Amino acid sequence: MPLTNPDNANNLDFTPGGTIASNKIQSAILEAAAEALQKANNLSDLANALAAWGNLGADQSLAANSGWIKLPNGLILQWKTHTAASQSFTGGTPYTFTITFPIAFNTAYHVVGCLQGGSNNSANGVQFESLSTTGCTARIIMATTNTTVAIFRVIAIGI
Structure with missing residues (x-):
């Protein structure tokens, strides 16, 4: 049986396999993926800047x-x-x-x-x-x- 909070009118499910835990894990995964994508974009921008410098003939x-x-x-x-x-x-x-x-x-x-x-x-x-x-x-x-x-x-x- 899921744990419930008596002060919680919606009786949300906080168990390890419950909705709240699942949403928190999914949110953390999406946040980590977004951060990794931003780092990849930064490296891509750097590579593009170096390529642009080379394309100018430098x-x-x-x-x-x-x-x-x-x-x-x-x-x-x-x-x-x-x-x-x-x-x-x-x-x-x-x-x-x-x-x-x-x-x-x-x-x-x-x-x-x-x-x-x-x-x-x-x-x-x-x-x-x-x-x-x-x-x-x-x-x-x-x-x-x-x-x-x-x-x-x-x-x-x-x-």
């Missing part, structure tokens, strides 16, 4: 030593650290190193910048040759004869 690959950003207008910014193995450099002699960018430009890039690094690095200067959509050649001349690691930090901007 993309990126960010890393410390090598990466790129493509803006919606097509401008691409790239950077790369190129490390040549330690070797003996003769002062006054030119040395060349091939630099390959993380992604290819559609057309030749407009600007290239470079810093040299490494121990005992006494490069007089760096110049770039053989510019292409996928990379370039860095050419250095050391001021003095020494053994060192040649490190180039290259920045390229193009479309």
